[in-house]
Amino acid sequence: MRLTSFTDYGLRMLMRLASAPDRAFSTADLAEEFQLSRNHLIKIMQKLGRAGLVQTRRGGGGGATLAHAPDEIRLGDVVRVLEEGQALVECFQPNGGDCTIDGCCRLKTRLRVAEMAFIENLNRSTLADVALPAPEPA
Template identity: 40%
Template sequence: MRLTNWTDYSLRVLMYCAACAQRDQPATISEIAEAHGISRSHLTKIVMTLSGMGLLETTRGRGGGLRLLKPAKDIVLGDVVRQTETDFTQVECFDAEHNSCRLDGYCRLKGALQQAMASYLQVLDGVTLADLVAPMAQPQGARLGQPMRVVPGLPRLALL
């Protein structure tokens, strides 16, 4: 199971905003684009979508930026993934309109993959945005003696 770049970037925007929630100045699209090496114009589209989903408040002008509309502890990862992913079709037989598999009706792969997807989403339903940005003693993947990548204005979290 693989997330699209759209969902990946959506989660990065939300995590960045959650990590910046206590700052006086809100996070900006330019700041997030630079921190993650993502196109500013692409992030603008994502931010507009997240705003339309009721997750982000956007303010234009000087002192403007992005803030979460609800607390990070109330944003469930499974909900965000369901809303940002456009296609959960893993194999051809998931799509009744385009299914030409000769094993359809006899094969148990479809059921196994549907069960795996349901389990995948169930795990994500147990994770909130706050869980993703909670300070950690040592970020996953970090090695002793290896410097962490620090983004100005963000607390030292799991940004490697």
């Protein structure tokens, strides 16, 4: 199983937010720390915000904070949100893809079970379990 870079960066950002749950992190600071495009980071933050995982405030003193305590945010749930729309295999796409063996395939069910087990295993851990070390004061 391979996660998209969107999910990878989303997890990294949440791990940073979990390192200092009371601090608001600006998108500029996070983009610099993780060396990625601020525009890409903003798209990830928007998805995390729509999912109720982060809160954002604009202006001076603004930034992103966790919407819940780090020990209440399950990693599998985060991956599920960030990987939404990314089918593990073509036949998992909403339209079924172009699979020519869909009607007789015995692999699809096994892959679905494996995908669910992956998420369930991640859900044994929370964001608190993987928080990054607290950032040093500027």
